[in-house]
Amino acid sequence: MRTQTDADEPAVETESATEAESTRESPVIRIDGLTKRYGDVTANDDVTFDVYSGEIFGYLGPNGAGKTTTIRLLLGLIKPTAGTAEVLGADIRDRRALTEAKSAVGYLPDTLGFEERLTGRQVLDYFARMRGDERRAELLDLFHPPLEKPVETYSHGNKRMLGIVQAFMHDPDLIILDEPTSGLDPLKQDRMHAFLEAERDAGKTIFFSSHVLSEVQRICDRVGIIREGGLVALEDIDDLLKRSGKQVRVQLAEPVDEAAFVTEEMIDVETVDRTVRFTYTGESSALLEHLVEFEIEDVDIGDPQLDDIFKHYYGDDTSSEGG
Amino acid sequence: MTADTGTGTGTSTGTTTAILRVESGKRIRGSVGLVVIFVLLSALYFSMFPSLSEEMEAIEQAFPAFFFELFGIEALHTIEGFIAAEIYAFFWVILVGIYFAYVGAGLIAADIDDRKMDLTLSNPISRESVVLQKVAALWVPLVVLNVGVATIVYVGALVIGESFDPVALAMVHLLSVPYLLVCAGIGLVLSVIVDRPRTARAAALTLVFVLWVVDAVSGLDPDFEWIGAATPSRYYDETAILVHEEYAIADAGILLAVFLLLVAIAVVVFTRRDI
Numbered sequence: 001m002r003t004q005t006d007a008d009e010p011a012v013e014t015e016s017a018t019e020a021e022s023t024r025e026s027p028v029i030r031i032d033g034l035t036k037r038y039g040d041v042t043a044n045d046d047v048t049f050d051v052y053s054g055e056i057f058g059y060l061g062p063n064g065a066g067k068t069t070t071i072r073l074l075l076g077l078i079k080p081t082a083g084t085a086e087v088l089g090a091d092i093r094d095r096r097a098l099t100e101a102k103s104a105v106g107y108l109p110d111t112l113g114f115e116e117r118l119t120g121r122q123v124l125d126y127f128a129r130m131r132g133d134e135r136r137a138e139l140l141d142l143f144h145p146p147l148e149k150p151v152e153t154y155s156h157g158n159k160r161m162l163g164i165v166q167a168f169m170h171d172p173d174l175i176i177l178d179e180p181t182s183g184l185d186p187l188k189q190d191r192m193h194a195f196l197e198a199e200r201d202a203g204k205t206i207f208f209s210s211h212v213l214s215e216v217q218r219i220c221d222r223v224g225i226i227r228e229g230g231l232v233a234l235e236d237i238d239d240l241l242k243r244s245g246k247q248v249r250v251q252l253a254e255p256v257d258e259a260a261f262v263t264e265e266m267i268d269v270e271t272v273d274r275t276v277r278f279t280y281t282g283e284s285s286a287l288l289e290h291l292v293e294f295e296i297e298d299v300d301i302g303d304p305q306l307d308d309i310f311k312h313y314y315g316d317d318t319s320s321e322g323g
Numbered sequence: 324m325t326a327d328t329g330t331g332t333g334t335s336t337g338t339t340t341a342i343l344r345v346e347s348g349k350r351i352r353g354s355v356g357l358v359v360i361f362v363l364l365s366a367l368y369f370s371m372f373p374s375l376s377e378e379m380e381a382i383e384q385a386f387p388a389f390f391f392e393l394f395g396i397e398a399l400h401t402i403e404g405f406i407a408a409e410i411y412a413f414f415w416v417i418l419v420g421i422y423f424a425y426v427g428a429g430l431i432a433a434d435i436d437d438r439k440m441d442l443t444l445s446n447p448i449s450r451e452s453v454v455l456q457k458v459a460a461l462w463v464p465l466v467v468l469n470v471g472v473a474t475i476v477y478v479g480a481l482v483i484g485e486s487f488d489p490v491a492l493a494m495v496h497l498l499s500v501p502y503l504l505v506c507a508g509i510g511l512v513l514s515v516i517v518d519r520p521r522t523a524r525a526a527a528l529t530l531v532f533v534l535w536v537v538d539a540v541s542g543l544d545p546d547f548e549w550i551g552a553a554t555p556s557r558y559y560d561e562t563a564i565l566v567h568e569e570y571a572i573a574d575a576g577i578l579l580a581v582f583l584l585l586v587a588i589a590v591v592v593f594t595r596r597d598i
Contacts, residue, residue, distance in 0.1 A: 075445055078597035095594070099449050107445035113438035115345055129341035130446040166442075 028053050028174050028205040033083030036069050043069040045229040051207055056200045058220030059209040066229040067209040068110055071178050088174060103131055106172035110179045112163045116152035120145045120162050132170040139165045156183035176207045193219045214303040217241055245281035247304045253295040338448055346460030354467035361472045368409045369479040376400050393539050395562045402485040403565040411561035417535055420506040421528045427510025428527035430457045433520040435598045450594045458586055461507055469496040495564045501578035502559040506531050508585030515593040
């Protein structure tokens with residue numbers, strides 16, 4: 001069985017992501033020309049990429065781009081129109097092999113459908129019967145949904161925490177997370193990110209979909225960007241960081257002298273009286289060094305919107321496909 | 324009924340019973356609620372019977388014959404005929420039949436609709452097993468309703484100084500099981516075909532009711548009686564069982580075969596479709 005080869009990997013041994021990348025053997029997820037059409041709508045269009053053991057792979061795209069479709073194809077919930085994929089060595093078109101492989105897969109869906117009348121504990125018992133729960137106690141120390149209450153009384157954040165616990169408690173080799181931090185408060189998001197990094201360092205493979213660029217930048221090793229069903233970019237996160245830049249707004253004490261202020265790392269510069277808006281593509285420290293030379297009243301530095309990245313780096317031709 | 328399909332995934336009993344357990348729990352509330360309805364109905368009819376039984380023969384003559392044929396009513400002046408007509412011919416065959424169709428129609432469609440099915444199928448469990456465990460959980464309403472209502476009717480008769488043949492009473496319930504399962508099977512097939520649970524449920528209970536009407540109306544005219552052969556209620560005759568102690572085992576076998584066919588169709592459709 002091909003799924004057995006994953007057990008041979010040094011799952012417990014702590015290895016850094018870079019080491020894991022250098023030993024790229026058989027991918028944990030192999031996606032090959034995956035296509036899903038609903039009538040005239042192409043939800044996934046010839047998507048091809050691999051995810052390797054021991055990496056956090058970010059699957060980035062605006063809402064409705066087709067991220068969830070790819071994930072649901074990988075889990076065998078829907079069938080591809082064309083192309084295929086392998087998950088832990090199991091072809092997604094081979095129902096029996098995929099069902100077996102799922103014992104080593106954890107899944108956190110974007111919309112959590114729990115049995116609402118059960119308590120959190122009963123929900124976990126239910127999943128434990130199907131695939132084990134050797135890490136339940138450890139996870140409940142980090143994420144604590146109110147276990148004795150019925151799920152129907154849960155807040156969005158509590159449901160998400162219960163979802164995280166069920167996704168990891170059977171100690172899977174591959175965890176597929178669909179917008180995992182939506183609904184979590186910032187503290188829990190940080191905790192989640194730290195937890196995912198620790199899991200990655202312990203050799204787990206994490207497939208992480210998000211529409212939030214900053215989140216993907218923070219924790220992912222590699223990123224695939226999907227737009228309108230097609231994969232438009234596949235690159236290391238450092239390369240993406242260089243390309244994406246920062247969204248900056250500076251309010252100066254005096255009207256702006258563009259010739260003195262603007263450097264070549266600034267693009268899309270817009271100047272209105274004493275306020276300058278631009279996208280900065282260089283190092284943050286260099287920007288700060290540059291700014292202190294001016295008399296500044298206010299500075300606002302933020303992440304660019306995904307749409308801006310698409311506009312700058314992948315063209316804004318909405319009809320473009322594949323890329 | 325076995326919940327495991329033997330796909331090789333059910334290595335532990337947990338995998339093969341987790342859904343069965345949760346689904347069984349979900350069926351308790353509805354089943355108990357229906358038993359309570361039958362307690363109230365029985366109290367009403369049993370308290371009416373002593374005063375009505377004397378007038379029943381007059382009533383039987385006053386109404387045109389087709390009225391009784393429509394409901395398959397006979398011997399209203401006996402406790403067997405009266406209860407067969409009032410409790411079983413109407414409430415058991417239609418109300419409980421519709422309940423099973425309604426539950427069956429929700430089994431798959433409701434889970435797909437609220438995305439529960441996504442999480443369920445992320446487990447190492449086959450789609451066949453999901454369907455079969457959900458169907459197997461129908462043991463709860465079958466046991467609760469059959470034991471509950473049989474006890475109510477038996478005790479109720481004793482209370483008013485009448486009595487039922489316990490064998491005939493047991494058979495009226497036992498032989499209704501395949502009929503109720505067919506109703507659930509009709510719902511189940513709709514549940515895997517129709518996307519919206521409300522539509523599936525409405526279609527299932529309408530279909531079960533219409534099939535009963537077709538059976539009842541077609542029975543009025545010998546020329547059209549053959550049409551009723553395609554309706555499940557034709558294969559379950561509560562009056563024949565209670566009044567004449569005729570047990571149509573072969574008819575029950577036909578219903579059971581149809582139920583298994585409906586489950587097989589549902590499994591095949593569900594394993595092939597997107598959710």
